[in-house]
Amino acid sequence: MTTVSATPAVQQAPDRPAHRDPNVLRWLAAYTSSMLGDGVYYLALSWAAVQAGTPAQAGLVMSVSALPRALLMLVGGVIADRFGPRRVVIGSDAVRCATVLAVAALLFLTSPGLWPLALLALVFGTVDAVFMPAVGALPARLTGKGQLARIQGLRGLAIRFSTVVGAPLGGLCVAVGGASAAFALAGLLIAVSVPLLVSVRVRDLPQDDTPGSTTAWRDLAAGLRHIRRHRVLAPLMLVIALGDLGFVGPLNVGLTLLADRRGWGASGVGWVLAGFGVGAGAASLLLTVRGRMPRAGLVTGCACVAGSVAIGALAFAPALAAAVGVALAVGLLAGLSGALCGALLQTQSDPACLGRVTAVAGLISLGIAPLSMPFAAGAIGAWGLGPVFVVSAVVCGLGGLVALAVPDLRRAELPG
Structure with a gap:
C-alpha cells in the first residue's frame, strides 16, 4: 500500500471553526471527490455487469465486494491505527483509482465479459475494509475535539451531495x-482526492500511545x-446496532414494497427517498452551523425514540405527500442521531484505538x-407491511431507550 511521509502536526487553535479551517476544507474536498467517484463507480459497475451478463450474474458481481468488506473490516481498523488514518486513506484511494482506471482502459479496448468487473468489485471490497475505518478515524486528527460535531455535519453534507x-x-x-467512460470519470474523481489528502496536516499521537509494538491480533483484542x-x-455500540437493524429493512426493502402496494410507482419511491435525503441534509446542516449540540447523549436517545415513531408511521401514510413528510422527519431524526453517535464515538474513544472503534461500528452498519433485509422482505410477505414496520420501529426505539437508560451515555457531552 502506498505510504506517505508524515507531515507536520497541526498547530492551529483548537477552537477554530472547522468550516473556516483550510486544513479541514482540504480534507472535505478530498472526501467529497472520493465519494463522488464512488457514486459514479457503482452506477458504472451495475450498468456494465447488466450489459455483460444475465441479471443473476450482474447481481452476483454487485455483491462480490460485500464479503471481503465484512470479513476484513476489523483488520482494517488495526491497520488504520498502526499506520495512521491519513496514510491508509491515501494508499486506499491510490489503489482504488488505479484499479478503476485499469478496468476503464480494458473495457475501452476489448469486451472482456464479467471477470474484470468481478475482480474490480473484489478489490474495491477488500480496500474498503481498510479505507472505511481510516476515513472514520481521520477527522479526530484534523482539529480539536470541540469541532468534531461540526465535522460530522460537514461529512454528512458531503455524503448527501x-x-x-x-x-x-x-x-x-x-x-x-x-x-468505460464512466469508470474513467470515477477513477479521475478518486484521483483528485490523493493530492488533496497529501496536503492535509494531521495531529500526531503521543509515541507511547501509538499501536504497533505488539502483534496485530493483540492490537485488535485491545481495541475490543x-x-x-x-x-x-x-x-453506544448497542444503540448503533439496534438503530441500524430497525432502520435498514424498512428503508431498503419495505419502502419499495410500500410504494408498489400504494400504487405510487418508482417515482413515488424517489419522492420519499428525496424527503429522507432533505431531512438528513438538514440535520447535517444544523450540526455544521451550530458546531456543538448540548446534552448530546440525551438528544441522541430522544432522536432515536422519536425517529422510531416516524418509521412506524411510514407504513400507515395514506398518501404520497404524507409519506414524503414522514420520510423527511425520519431523515432529520435519523441524521441527527447518526451524526451525534459518530461524534460521540470520536470524542469518547482513545485516539490510538479510533480506527478499531470505527471498524466495529462500520461492521455493525455495513x-x-x-443481513436484516431478506428477513424483512420475507416477514412483509408473511405478515404485511404494517406489523413489520412496527416491529422495526420498536427495535429502533429500543436503541433510543438504551441511550436514555444508561446514565453515562445519557449524560455524555461533546467538548465545547
Whole structure:
C-alpha cells in the first residue's frame, strides 16, 4: 500500500471553526471527490455487469465486494491505527483509482465479459475494509475535539451531495461514452482526492500511545476490550446496532414494497427517498452551523425514540405527500442521531484505538445490519407491511431507550 511521509502536526487553535479551517476544507474536498467517484463507480459497475451478463450474474458481481468488506473490516481498523488514518486513506484511494482506471482502459479496448468487473468489485471490497475505518478515524486528527460535531455535519453534507450528484453524473457519462467512460470519470474523481489528502496536516499521537509494538491480533483484542470496558462506547455500540437493524429493512426493502402496494410507482419511491435525503441534509446542516449540540447523549436517545415513531408511521401514510413528510422527519431524526453517535464515538474513544472503534461500528452498519433485509422482505410477505414496520420501529426505539437508560451515555457531552 502506498505510504506517505508524515507531515507536520497541526498547530492551529483548537477552537477554530472547522468550516473556516483550510486544513479541514482540504480534507472535505478530498472526501467529497472520493465519494463522488464512488457514486459514479457503482452506477458504472451495475450498468456494465447488466450489459455483460444475465441479471443473476450482474447481481452476483454487485455483491462480490460485500464479503471481503465484512470479513476484513476489523483488520482494517488495526491497520488504520498502526499506520495512521491519513496514510491508509491515501494508499486506499491510490489503489482504488488505479484499479478503476485499469478496468476503464480494458473495457475501452476489448469486451472482456464479467471477470474484470468481478475482480474490480473484489478489490474495491477488500480496500474498503481498510479505507472505511481510516476515513472514520481521520477527522479526530484534523482539529480539536470541540469541532468534531461540526465535522460530522460537514461529512454528512458531503455524503448527501455525492448521493444526489454521483449516480446521475455516472448515468450521463454512460449515455455519452459508455461504461468505460464512466469508470474513467470515477477513477479521475478518486484521483483528485490523493493530492488533496497529501496536503492535509494531521495531529500526531503521543509515541507511547501509538499501536504497533505488539502483534496485530493483540492490537485488535485491545481495541475490543477498550470498547467493552468503556462506559459510553459499549452502550453506544448497542444503540448503533439496534438503530441500524430497525432502520435498514424498512428503508431498503419495505419502502419499495410500500410504494408498489400504494400504487405510487418508482417515482413515488424517489419522492420519499428525496424527503429522507432533505431531512438528513438538514440535520447535517444544523450540526455544521451550530458546531456543538448540548446534552448530546440525551438528544441522541430522544432522536432515536422519536425517529422510531416516524418509521412506524411510514407504513400507515395514506398518501404520497404524507409519506414524503414522514420520510423527511425520519431523515432529520435519523441524521441527527447518526451524526451525534459518530461524534460521540470520536470524542469518547482513545485516539490510538479510533480506527478499531470505527471498524466495529462500520461492521455493525455495513456487515450485520444489511443481513436484516431478506428477513424483512420475507416477514412483509408473511405478515404485511404494517406489523413489520412496527416491529422495526420498536427495535429502533429500543436503541433510543438504551441511550436514555444508561446514565453515562445519557449524560455524555461533546467538548465545547
